[in-house]
Amino acid sequence: MKKITIRDIAKQAQVSISTVSFVINGKGEKMAISPAVIKKVQNVAQKLQYKPSMIASSLRTGKTRSIGLIVEDISNQFFADLARVIEDEAKNIDYRVFYCSTGDDNNRSEELIQSLLQANVEGFIITPTKNLEKTISHLLKLQKPVVLIDRYFANQKVSHVVMDNYEASHSAVKFLIGKGFRNIAVVNNKSGMVQMKLREKGYSDALKEEGIFNENHILHLDYQINEQNRTESIVHFFKENPMIDAVLFLANYLGLAGLQAFRRLNYKIPDDIAVISFDDHDSFKLHTPTISVIAQPIEEIAIKSIQxxxxxxxxxxxxxxxxxxxxxxxxVRESV
Structure with missing residues (x-):
């Protein structure tokens, strides 16, 4: 299909190309173009489904009407759902979103930020990697708007929108205790990011308050290991700790690996072990039995971050x- 240009609009509206340019760029009245001609050009542009060039517009105005969204893993359902809502919200205010994944790799994060700066995006919504604090400070010095989501740096003066991870984890463990479970494990990664620390602290504090905390029931896994090794590590951990009667997975990919491990161990959920995971996932809803989760308020986070x-x-x-x-x-589903 042929790309419609202002020349096509000028020909059909029977006006000059410069007149079309002034009208399309909102300068019709300023250039003393009559309301009737402005309306005629606008009607022809709409009829021909004219779409202005973003590159040309950005060269002219210095504005790209674009946002850079950098998340940990766009293939993870939590981040995919979050990106979808952010994109919808941005579309409502006529902004485009360029989104990309870091894989929790700091070098990759810095490369992506530089690429988006070169693309002249007007603002950033970022799920930061562990060592990205200096780069974010640099963006602020450049007067680039930045909002962090999912995680943040405690001592950095930058807006962020996150779930109350401590409270969510603490409440989930208290719920398990209320159901009679006493040997409750937690599976975390070794990223050291603030949200993961808060989730683990909520777990630990809830057990300490009941006098049943056992540090041997904590499993830390390398973030970068593949799914097979992750599953094998979980299998080994539960073989070494057969008394565990409930577990809290602090991310959905950890929970999914846990379900594979329990299948290999021939564990029956919830008879042999109760399960709760952070971040909902379609697989948790389809699993038999269905898996209880701590769901993040994705829509609220997305809308507030755009605001x-x-x-x-x-x-x-x-x-x-x-x-x-x-x-x-x-x-709460069938796994507890």
Missing amino acids: LLMSQMTNFSDFKVEKVLKTGTLI
Whole structure:
């Protein structure tokens, strides 16, 4: 299909190319073009389904009406769902979203940020890697609007929107204790990111308050290991600790690996072990039995992150840093 240009609009509207250019760029009245001609050009442009060039527009105005979204893993359902809502919200205000994954690799994160800077995106929504604090500070010095999601740096003055990870984990473990479970394990990664630390602390504190904390019931896995090795490590851990009667997985990919491990161990859920995982996943809903989860408020996080970013983009010199905590939801299914 032929790309429609302002020349095509000018020919059909029977006006000059410069007249079309002024109207398309919102300068019709300023250039003393009559309301009737402005309306005629707009009608022809709409009829021909004219779409202005983003590159040409950005060269002219310095604005690309684009946002860079950098997440850990776009293939992870949590981040995919989050990206989808952010894209929808951005579309509502006529912004495009360029999104990409870091794989929790700091070098990759820095490369992606540089690429998006070269593309002249107007703001960033970032799930930061562990060592990205200096790069984010550099973005702020460049007066680039930034909002962090899912995780943040405790001492950095940058807006963020995250779930209250401590409360979510603490409440989930208290729920398990209330159901009579006493040997409750947790499976975490070794990333050291703040959200994972808070989830583990919520778990530990809940057990300590009941006097039943056992540090041997904590499993830490390398983030970068493949799924097979992750599953094997979980199998080994539960073979070494057969008294465990419940487990909290601190990310959905850990929970999915756990389900594979339990299948190999011939564990029956919830008879042999009760299971709760952070971050919902379609597989948890389809599994037999269905798996209980701590669901993040994805829509709330996405909408608020766009709002905070827009406040910076419209008034960077006078915006206020906001650190927003959203409440997660424990969805109880058949696994407890």
